[in-house]
Amino acid sequence: MLQNRAGRKKERYISIQTKLILVFFTTTSIVFAVNIYMYMSFNQMMERIDTVYISNADFNNLQNGLNQVQVNMAEYLNSKSSDSMEQYFRSEEEFAAMIRKLNDAVVGNENMIMEKNIRRMSESYLELTERIIEAKRGRNVEKYKVLYEKASQLYSCINTYIYSLNNKQFQNNSENYSALLKSLRYMEVVNMAILCMVNLLNVALAVILTRGITRPLKHLAEAANQVAEGNLDIEPTEAESRDEVGVVTRAFNQMVLSIQEYIERLKKSLELESAMKEKELMMETHLKDAQLKYLQAQINPHFLFNTLNAGAQLAMMEEAENTYRYIQNVADFFRYNIKESRESVTLKQEIELVDNYVYILNVRFSGEIHFRKNVDESLTHVQVPSMILQPVVENCVNYGIRNIDWEGCIELSVYKEEDRICISIQDNGIGMSEEKIRKIMNSRLREADLEQNSNGIGLDNVIGRLRLFFGMEEVMEITSPGKNMGTEVAIFIPYKEKEICHV
Amino acid sequence: MKVRTGEKENTATLVKAVLFLAALVSLTIASLLYFKMRAVVAGDMEKQEYTHYIRHYAFIADNMENNFWEEVYQGAKERGEETNVYLEWFGSSVAVKYSKKERLQSAIAAKVDGIVLEADGSMEMLELIDEAVENQIPVVTVMADSYGSKRQSFIGIASYNLGMEYGRQIIRISTKETKKVLIIMNDDLDDNSKNMILSGINETILNEGNHLTLDIEPMNVSNDSTFGLEETIRDIFMDTDNQPDIIVCVDAQGTISACQAVVDYNLVGKVDIIGYHITEAIGSAIQRNVLSSTIVVNSRQMGINSVDSLNEYIETGYVNDYIVMDVDAVTAGNVREYMKDAAK
Structure with a gap:
């Protein structure tokens, strides 16, 4: 079935070359045929003209033949030589053959009747000459003389007849000749007219036939122009012809369709990709959330807190005031960790934790650290992630002022700066190198770089949580003027008036 | 639908082309036929079919x-x-x-x-x-x-019958003054015929016109020389002293010549002519009374x-x-x- 259809399709396909060849072949063969016909009829005409005077020539020959017979007979009668006799017989035979070609029927035409008369008279004449020859041979002088007289008379009579008929024929032939010439000239005119006509019609035919070839091409060109201008939304061009143009048209239609489909597919895949990216981002956020929770869980020393609480009660019972205060501070410090294991706390709670921490350190290191606070109380209600200040202060103590010869000092300032709140922790320790600051800011400080006595929460952790919490990059700035000239860690949080007033 | 339109257009083109071809061929054939007709009229050289006789x-x-x-x-x-x-x-x-x-x-x-x-x-x-x-x-x-x-x-x-008829005509037109009758005889007639005609005339006049005294004179004219007859007849009229009163012609050519001569020499009414045969000229001569009568045979x-x-x-x-x-x-x-x- 399919093969059959393909076969039919193949049958229907006619290439442009074939079509053009057909067109040219048809037109040229018409012209050729007409030309051939004209040439042939022209030739025929020329042949007829050539044969016009043939009858005259025939009659001249006839006359000559008759003459020969008469002359040869007379010659024989004069000489009686076998040579002349032979000649006579030859000429007689020739003449007899000639007269046999003449008309012998009684028909209603004067010339034909004349021809018949000539034939019959010639026959009589030949009979006579035969008798003369016989008489001559038989030496019948009287008889052959009389017969010769008679034959001569008949000879001249036949001659006159032939001459007359020849004349008549010549007249006829001349008329025919001029008539033929006339029709020849007429034929030339007709031939020219036919040729002109055929040529004109041929041109028209070629135009009609080639239009069938060029029209689909024109349509295709228009459609292609539209596509070139960017208008892909066009009607499919009809593939009317069964040639190469048809093939190209169908391919063009298919191409336009394919382009449309491709654009559609591209659009869809772009949409899909952006959705995927969104999902990926969500996943990342969730992961960060989880990480935050995990980090908070890391610094949850439950057990230590309970133990310390027991110690504080013991100091109270023994009335060791300082010990009790110390243990109470330590307990508060750890309780904060348990209690504030939620996501956000107020800045004030954070500052209290720093107070606890500095007290504990001062007890440990016998009041080495001078801690000053310069806090704008109106800004302490802002929500911040928990455990952000204490690691910074711990950092100041561990790396800034631990091993210095002079008196260590830490200053905490909270103030408003344009549209943000700035929390600044400044020490007068050994300072920090540029490289180290860059490493901290880019969260590249590895465990190995940290000293053993750190309680685990590094600055990179603080920075990461601040960034996630506030959704901005500029959350911390570390500046150090130089070696032994101290360090300042500034934390920036966005200032939101509403939030503050509401609280 | 669109494809069908295309096919229709193709069919239309095909039909047009075929029509053009047909027009072309018919035009050519028509011109050639026309030419053939004209050529046959102009130069009829073809062997014609003639009637055959037995x-x-x-x-x-x-x-x-x-x-x-x-x-x-x-x-x-x-x-x-x-x-x-x-x-x-x-x-x-x-x-x-x-x-x-x-x-x-x-x-x-x-x-x-x-x-x-x-x-x-x-x-x-x-x-x-x-x-x-x-x-x-x-x-x-x-x-x-x-x-x-x-x-x-x-x-x-029968020459004798002819002579008798001539005789009757001579009697019919003769008067008392009528003296001389000239009978012009063509050499074509053999002597026997001539004699028979003459005896026919003579005997008729003898039997039926015995009141007349006529001098009947036969005249032989040779027809061998061209215009011989014509000149001989004219010679008769030139000879005014010896003019006949009645001229009898026994052939058509002589009759016409005699009539013309009578008119030319202003002798109508003076010389009567009896002719032979009837043609348009002879008939009109009778109507104009140049010719008295003519003897006809159903030729x-x-x-x-x-x-x-x-x-x-x-x-x-x-x-x-x-x-x-x-x-x-x-x-x-x-x-x-x-x-x-x-x-x-």
């Missing part, structure tokens, strides 16, 4: 210009056509003007199937007729016979009879030896009827 007769008479013989020939020719016989005025298509005898010779040599001959009483004629008959060519003599020959039949006016019937006789002889082997034709006199009273016939 026999070929030769007609040999004095000359073609003679009205009488022309009519005999026409009658014979028409009869020939009817009976599928080709009648040829023998020698008419030859450039040389042959004598009757020469033409008879050629006709014998040409082995025609039959000869209609205006004979004469000469010996050569007789011999030639006999030669023809010996060669199985039947001969019918017309108007003038060859006595003693082996001819199959003679169709003619066409004569021609018809001649062909019939030949046919009869060839088909049956027998034929009447002598067929006589009647003669009539045409005068001013009955000329109209004959004129109609002549006009035909």
